[in-house]
Amino acid sequence: xxxxxxxxxxxxxxxxxxxxxxxxxxxxxxxxxxxxxxxxxxxxxxxxxxxxxxxxxxxxxxxxxxxxxxxxxxxxxxxxxxxxxxxxxxxxxxxxxxxxxxxxxxxxxxxxxxxxxxxxxxxxxxxxxxxxxxxxxxxxxxxxxxxxxxxxxxxxxxxxxxxxxxxxxxxxxxxxxxxxxxxxxxxxxxxxxxxxxxxxxxxxxxxxxxxxxxxxxxxxxxxxxxxxxxxxxxxxxxxxxxxxxxxxxxxxxxxxxxxxxxxxxxxxxxxxxxxxxxxxxxxxxxxxxxxxxxxxxxxxxxxxxxxxxxxxxxxxxxxxxxxxxxxxxxxxxxxxxxxxxxxxxxxxxxxxxxxxxxxxxxxxxxxxxxxxxxxxxxxxxxxxxxxxxxxxxxxxxxxxxxxxxxxxxxxxxxxxxxxxxxxxxxxxxxxxxxxxxxxxxxxxxxxxxxxxxxxxxxxxxxxxxxxxxxxxxxxxxxxxxxxxxxxxxxxxxxxxxxxxxxxxxxxxxxxxxxxxxxxxxxxxxxxxxxxxxxxxxxxxxxxxxxxxxxxxxxxxxxxxxxxxxxxxxxxxxxxxxxxxxxxxxxxxxxxx
RNA sequence: GGUCGCGUAGCUCAGUUGGAUAGAGCAACAGCCUUCUAAGCUGUGGGUCAUAGGUUCGAAUCCUAUCGCGAUCACCA
Numbered sequence: 001x002x003x004x005x006x007x008x009x010x011x012x013x014x015x016x017x018x019x020x021x022x023x024x025x026x027x028x029x030x031x032x033x034x035x036x037x038x039x040x041x042x043x044x045x046x047x048x049x050x051x052x053x054x055x056x057x058x059x060x061x062x063x064x065x066x067x068x069x070x071x072x073x074x075x076x077x078x079x080x081x082x083x084x085x086x087x088x089x090x091x092x093x094x095x096x097x098x099x100x101x102x103x104x105x106x107x108x109x110x111x112x113x114x115x116x117x118x119x120x121x122x123x124x125x126x127x128x129x130x131x132x133x134x135x136x137x138x139x140x141x142x143x144x145x146x147x148x149x150x151x152x153x154x155x156x157x158x159x160x161x162x163x164x165x166x167x168x169x170x171x172x173x174x175x176x177x178x179x180x181x182x183x184x185x186x187x188x189x190x191x192x193x194x195x196x197x198x199x200x201x202x203x204x205x206x207x208x209x210x211x212x213x214x215x216x217x218x219x220x221x222x223x224x225x226x227x228x229x230x231x232x233x234x235x236x237x238x239x240x241x242x243x244x245x246x247x248x249x250x251x252x253x254x255x256x257x258x259x260x261x262x263x264x265x266x267x268x269x270x271x272x273x274x275x276x277x278x279x280x281x282x283x284x285x286x287x288x289x290x291x292x293x294x295x296x297x298x299x300x301x302x303x304x305x306x307x308x309x310x311x312x313x314x315x316x317x318x319x320x321x322x323x324x325x326x327x328x329x330x331x332x333x334x335x336x337x338x339x340x341x342x343x344x345x346x347x348x349x350x351x352x353x354x355x356x357x358x359x360x361x362x363x364x365x366x367x368x369x370x371x372x373x374x375x376x377x378x379x380x381x382x383x384x385x386x387x388x389x390x391x392x393x394x395x396x397x398x399x400x401x402x403x404x405x406x407x408x409x410x411x412x413x414x415x416x417x418x419x420x421x422x423x424x425x426x427x428x429x430x431x432x433x434x435x436x437x438x439x440x441x442x443x444x445x446x447x448x449x450x451x452x453x454x455x456x457x458x459x460x461x462x463x464x465x466x467x468x469x470x471x472x473x474x475x476x477x478x479x480x481x482x483x484x485x486x487x488x489x490x491x492x493x494x495x496x497x498x499x500x501x502x503x504x505x506x507x508x509x510x511x512x513x514x515x516x517x518x519x520x521x522x523x524x525x526x527x528x529x530x531x532x533x534x535x536x537x538x539x540x541x542x543x544x545x546x547x548x549x550x551x552x553x554x555x556x557x558x559x560x561x562x563x564x565x566x567x568x569x570x571x572x573x574x575x576x577x578x579x580x581x582x583x584x585x586x587x588x589x590x591x592x
Numbered sequence: 593g594g595u596c597g598c599g600u601a602g603c604u605c606a607g608u609u610g611g612a613u614a615g616a617g618c619a620a621c622a623g624c625c626u627u628c629u630a631a632g633c634u635g636u637g638g639g640u641c642a643u644a645g646g647u648u649c650g651a652a653u654c655c656u657a658u659c660g661c662g663a664u665c666a667c668c669a
Binding site for chain 2: 031033034036037038039044046048051058082083084085126163166167168280305307316317318321323324325326328330331334356357358359360361362364385387388390395420421424426442453454455457458459460461463465466469470471472473474476477479480481483484487488491492520524532536539540543546547549550551553554555556570591592
């Protein structure tokens with residue numbers, strides 16, 4: 001697109017003010033935006049900020065500028081003034097021309113190439129239990145964001161980090177050794193991550209039992225927690241792992257492999273992927289040298305007991321430990337190391353971490369600690385802090401068994417989609433495979449849209465019934481609009497062209513205005529790292545189109561010109577729906 | 593207790609960065625299929641924008657205080 005209409009109008013307004021009132025004007029005083037629905041016009045200028053320059057009433061100022069624009073700008077064919085609002089009417093030919101230019105462009109909305117490389121980390125699972133609802137929000141956000149950033153013209157590298165070591169996985173290993181009887185995913189038919197998760201739960205059962213026994217024998221709770229045999233074995237397992245004990249490493253590798261097989265299956269079902277994987281087992285020793293380097297530079301400090309700290313009290317935060325007194329690393333130390341490693345690997349301009357907002361403090365500390373070291377990449381670190389998913393009865397708690405499993409959820413939404421689709425009798429003429437594919441597209445679409453339509457920064461409530469709803473503000477609503485257009489287009493014959501003398505009705509123009517906004521929305525979503533803007537846009541576009549569709553016949557339009565125009569418009573809408581939904585990771589069917 | 597975040601219709605969420613009569617969906621009610629797919633469209637009811645002050649032509653939006661909810665503040669990850 002050559003130049004946005006808002007820019008053209010803004011510049012023209014600036015010129016008008018200059019000519020009419022003889023004064024230059026700061027261009028950001030000019031607010032030009034699409035006219036709100038209940039008023040007549042296409043774009044609106046708010047004139048209140050101009051009163052100091054015009055020295056006239058709001059109405060008179062708006063009249064002045066409106067008159068000037070109508071006279072000097074071909075684009076503006078009319079205007080009206082309500083209080084301090086100047087509503088401008090844009091020539092139909094502009095919109096028709098726009099439709100002709102962009103309507104068949106499958107890349108419509110794509111941003112210019114920016115020469116910015118972004119590393120985007122998301123998911124970050126532990127390898128001792130299966131993925132849950134929280135990971136789903138994380139993965140959908142991360143994957144969608146990578147699409148949006150890429151579409152806006154950036155280079156994006158999707159990375160995952162596996163927390164594959166530590167006491168948690170050792171717990172699963174010990175419980176499996178003691179009670180598993182050699183059970184494998186193959187022998188049990190269980191998905192690998194679920195199998196390992198089962199033994200993680202098993203560990204906790206045994207542990208609790210042992211604590212109770214010890215307490216019954218007269219030990220204190222605290223003492224019992226430390227001395228429970230199975231806990232001691234898990235800790236011994238961790239020591240052996242760190243010492244490189246072959247047998248331990250083999251078991252660890254095997255159980256992790258089971259988990260990965262399970263995760264890959266879930267990723268694939270959900271339609272997300274990664275370009276590069278990091279493993280904590282390979283990075284957990286990194287960062288130590290950086291801390292020592294900081295100590296040498298004098299930006300960190302050492303306490304009497306030998307522990308090393310960073311002082312962030314000047315930034316309103318606390319002092320944080322970087323190396324324990326025994327010289328070992330903490331969580332933060334590792335993250336320093338992985339940040340450096342990632343920069344060495346990719347030399348990215350920005351590094352985005354999709355991590356829940358419970359870690360806000362940690363990421364503030366991480367960024368500031370790297371800044372103290374003078375790392376050039378510290379500035380490019382951005383924590384996409386998303387809100388936690390809550391259930392109608394509160395937070396998910398594994399102890400209370402309220403964790404919503406990712407695989408179960410996916411299966412459930414597909415099942416619901418199937419039930420609903422069959423009930424509506426929509427699959428006549430589908431063979432079994434394409435029917436299954438349709439259920440999958442609709443079910444997954446529903447859950448993805450449900451989670452992505454909410455502002456990522458805000459916590460969200462997961463209501464199981466609403467998440468599989470197929471009506472209203474949902475993916476199926478948008479998908480349905482697309483399918484209906486496609487089936488209509490399939491019935492149309494020949495190529496259709498836009499007649500630039502066609503006269504638009506209000507519903508047609510409203511759809512065009514929506515389409516025209518798409519590139520801006522993409523850019524805003526990328527800028528704000530907010531996929532919900534895309535979701536709401538896709539919904540609104542479908543909504544506007546449906547209104548048009550209901551009121552105005554396309555294939556049976558009164559005139560040939562109307563039919564051709566409406567077909568072009570419909571095809572454009574289908575195109576943009578498909579494009580925007582793809583950014584959310586949602587497919588759109590041609591029939592449903 | 594310190595820090596950060598949130599509070600908009602019965603419920604779930606928007607609100608274009610300070611602009612017009614605060615909008616959608618769900619739920620409820622009333623209409624629209626012999627005409628391109630009714631997973632749709634139209635309409636009705638539903639609001640002390642947590643509360644109280646302040647800033648200005650104008651505040652759901654910015655500032656202050658209060659109330660309520662949540663997260664976080666480990667030599668855990």
